[in-house]
Amino acid sequence: MQQPTSHPIGTEKAISIRNLYKSFGELHVLRGVDLDVFKGENVVVLGRSGTGKSVLIKIIAGLLKPDQGTVQVLNQEVPSLSEKQLRELRLKIGFSFQNSALYDSMTVRENLEFPLVRNVKNLSRSEINRAVEEVLDSVGLSQTINQMPSELSGGQRKRIGIARTLIMNPEIMLYDEPTAGLDPITCMEINELINEVRERYHTSSIIITHDLTCAKATGDRLAMLFDGQFIREGTFEEVFETDEERIKSFYDYNFVE
Numbered sequence: 001m002q003q004p005t006s007h008p009i010g011t012e013k014a015i016s017i018r019n020l021y022k023s024f025g026e027l028h029v030l031r032g033v034d035l036d037v038f039k040g041e042n043v044v045v046l047g048r049s050g051t052g053k054s055v056l057i058k059i060i061a062g063l064l065k066p067d068q069g070t071v072q073v074l075n076q077e078v079p080s081l082s083e084k085q086l087r088e089l090r091l092k093i094g095f096s097f098q099n100s101a102l103y104d105s106m107t108v109r110e111n112l113e114f115p116l117v118r119n120v121k122n123l124s125r126s127e128i129n130r131a132v133e134e135v136l137d138s139v140g141l142s143q144t145i146n147q148m149p150s151e152l153s154g155g156q157r158k159r160i161g162i163a164r165t166l167i168m169n170p171e172i173m174l175y176d177e178p179t180a181g182l183d184p185i186t187c188m189e190i191n192e193l194i195n196e197v198r199e200r201y202h203t204s205s206i207i208i209t210h211d212l213t214c215a216k217a218t219g220d221r222l223a224m225l226f227d228g229q230f231i232r233e234g235t236f237e238e239v240f241e242t243d244e245e246r247i248k249s250f251y252d253y254n255f256v257e
């Protein structure tokens with residue numbers, strides 16, 4: 001199995017979260033979360049369904065406001081940012097969300113151009129073409145440039161979705177269940193792509209997954225969220241070499257190889 005490549009991980013933090021709380025009415029989802037992601041690092045967030053993994057990345061992206069705590073992303077305190085500052089910060093964050101669908105009525109080329117043309121003014125046609133060709137090459141799908149999303153496989157659509165975020169040269173990537181619904185070989189290819197993206201774009205990433213093969217293949221560090229807090233953190237082996245019942249049962253239910 002592919003392991004995360006030996007990539008230099010910085011000492012500077014891309015994301016730093018302290019004492020984060022978030023409730024929805026009586027539902028106390030995050031209860032004192034601390035998390036750091038260093039520059040160039042892939043951090044996998046694990047946890048059972050409904051433990052608040054998506055809420056955590058929505059708070060990081062400024063899509064949800066926390067009740068308490070500090071959330072620093074690229075040295076900016078996210079909950080204090082204005083809408084304009086948030087929009088600027090989000091340009092540096094690539095989102096690969098489960099529902100980040102492509103526009104069905106646009107070709108692959110048009111889908112990829114869309115964020116670039118909307119967010120970067122005064123680009124020439126040849127600069128746009130070059131950017132599209134470069135990201136398609138990065139995800140290994142140059143041949144699909146004139147295809148419609150409906151003509152692509154699930155794995156290809158996922159790759160184009162990732163390419164669409166890469167076109168903005170993000171510093172941070174947030175992957176929410178990147179391998180959900182894909183067959184094992186396509187999962188392995190997406191895991192490799194996540195590692196290649198890090199190599200090529202020097203991104204710092206959070207990868208939310210239930211898929212322990214994905215966690216093992218992509219994570220420099222894993223963090224296990226349980227009952228609103230991180231209960232264990234470390235490499236794959238460090239996290240799972242334990243007699244802790246909650247972690248053992250998570251492993252037994254989720255590891256398929």
Ligand SMILES: Nc1ncnc2c1ncn2[C@@H]1O[C@H](COP(=O)(O)OP(=O)(O)OP(=O)(O)O)[C@@H](O)[C@H]1O
Nearest residue numbers: 024027029047048049050051052053054055056210
């Ligand atoms: N905007 C919201 N309003 C009310 N409740 C919410 C909201 N967003 C999330 N929740 C609740 O917070 C809890 C955590 O949701 P979240 O989507 O973060 O879970 P998750 O760990 O990502 O789960 P899964 O692995 O199933 O995607 C759930 O009980 C969910 O119903």
